[in-house]
Amino acid sequence: METLSLKKETTDDTTKDTISLSGSQAVLEGCIAEGVDTIFGYPGGAIMPIYDALYDYNDKLKHILVRHEQGGIHAAQGYARSSGRVGVVFATSGPGATNLVTGLADAMIDSTPLVAITGQVFAHLLGTDAFQETDVINITTPVTKWNYQVTDATEIPAVLAKAFYLARSGRPGPVLIDITKNAQIQKFDYKGYTKCNHVRSYRPKPIVRKEYIAEAAKLINAAEKPFMIFGQGVILGKAEKEFKTFIEKAGIPSAWTILGLSALPTDHPLNVGMLGMHGNYGPNVMTNECDVLIAVGMRFDDRVTGRLDKYARQAKIIHLDIDPSEIDKNVKATVGVWGDCKETLPLLTKLIETKVYPQWVEKFRACDQEENKEVIFEELHPSTEQLTMGEVIRNLNELTNGDAIIVTDVGQHQMVTCRYAKFNESKSNITSGGLGTMGFALPAAIGAKFGAPHRTVVAVIGDGGIQMTIQELGTIMQTGLNVKIMILNNQFLGMVRQWQQLFNDKRYSFVDIASPDYVMVAKGYGIEGQKVTLRETLKNALQTMLQHDGSYLLEVMVGKENNVFPMVPQGCSVSEVRLK
């Protein structure tokens, strides 16, 4: 019984090799065996037995009481993204469980490993419209990698082991386990916890087929203008080193998707910037000029590709991914390499020639100059009286030196932050990419701090997004956590306003959003803060925020009608990227 962390006193007879545990205790024993140290959650009727058991596990499992289940699951996501481990969230049945749905969908589309455990009504009440009963399994089916309802406690150790295995292996994703109240209460003979490493119907990754590697290498070696685009797969596959070794040997300029950001240090000479709708000029234009496009751990999202029938038509495409259903899904690959990039990249590195493409890389740099002239310089060093989001991030960079974890919400501030924030270390950019969930940042930052306690965590949030999950300030208050909250307030739902300006004749329809006095709200939660409107005070305020011992809220008033450029308008090709 070495896996058992409960004190032996709780058992009647310690000489037996099984002991009697409740389903709830088995859940917590399983979490501990999986190395879980932090659980985000919110109690309620149907999950009370688990919370009752948790009372005795207080020294081994840290439970963070959030203010809303959505906050709980976003925190678990933040935890998973900053630590590279599985995030765990508890919620009760009914509304508790349905409040998880947005986070599950977010984790599903962004491949975040999560295990969500929900309470459920007694098994004999299933289907009777009992109090706080919802059909959680069916509601969450499309937004989970796997889900399962437990009605008998004896299933719990095996189901939990499977859940953790599925969540973190292959292409990671969220798994939900719904446990009826009777199963939580039920005592059974606990035979210990065995980790799962095989599910017969599930293939997390294939044996890499060398002939595809060889074909890919042949294309790369023959290329004159190769271009690498990378996504979160590099981070999830813990293959940052392998990736860097590859591009350095191949000499290939590399651009990132928003979720790939921080896998390669910002100032790496081959890092040519961000792809997609608000990405950099060079990577977008050169996508339609390169002769070999190598995509790794990314899924050709429409925000990355723009118009598909005009996307990299001239190029041979090599697509490396762990999920075979992504290969050929949006963009047809000339060579698809199905496998874990931790394995495929080194195999590829072996077969490629050491090269440099100075003239080709120079083309990206020329685009950078153009973009700098038209967009970046003014954004980072504005001549306007009003502050810009870009200069706030520039100042932040200067103070953090690119060592902070930066969590962003969704909208203009997200694009600006991802464009300009500097990163030295992987797993430092945490944002809601695929789903674009406003309200993500504040709770995700809380989770990120728990996942990486020794790092500075800065949440950059718009005035819209902060108001969606502002209640999580209560979680910060209660836990005494140290996260830096920076609200970039343009007094608009800025991204929608930008679209309305550009495409709807400035018909500003319900984008004018009022804000409370955030500093006063923070104060109510015992969190220090200040509001900045002037350039002269910005840097000092940022400094104060970063140096403050504890959480700090900084509201920065920025230009009301600033737009994010470059922009690939919807329905346009990436090479039609607009600089203004």
Place this chain on the structure above:
Amino acid sequence: MKQEFTITVYAENHIGLLVRIATIFSRRKINIESLNTSPSEAEGIHRFTIVIEETEEVVRKLARQIEKQVEVLKAYYNTNEEIIWQELALYKVPTDEIAEKVKVERLLREHGARAVVIRKDYTIFETSGHREETDKLVEVLAPYGLIEFVRSARVAIIKNSKGFHEKLKEFDEAEPGEELIENEFLDKQDEVFTM
């Protein structure tokens, strides 16, 4: 070009998997023409037979999404030429009508029908075959007061299939051989979807 495809899915027999598979179609607004679930030749393995009308490109992507589900072992898709299939139909007609106005015997013989139940008030016939064939008997029986008609989903056998026994053995192993986890979706060989 859209055409009829039969998707054969080998999967664990778990509650909830049907919904997972169904949503793969419904979220893309693709109608399932026919769906059958049954045991397969391999013990404990369930077999789904799904008929849809789509282009091959779409069907290929659907098959990949289906196979991505944790509890699915394999998904194959085939054109009608590559399979042998049957659908079962039942017809309920008034016995009086049928006995007086048609020669039951001829009916049975011409349409390959079988009488399952003959009662004073009604008779139930059964045929199996392709849709066009079962539809034809509906036409013939309609004038005589067809009381009820029902047709089952398609069940299909893939002509080239060697069955699932051998593959299952490999799935059972934690480290299956190369053949099983081959890069088959990416393979250019046609064999992929015909087993």
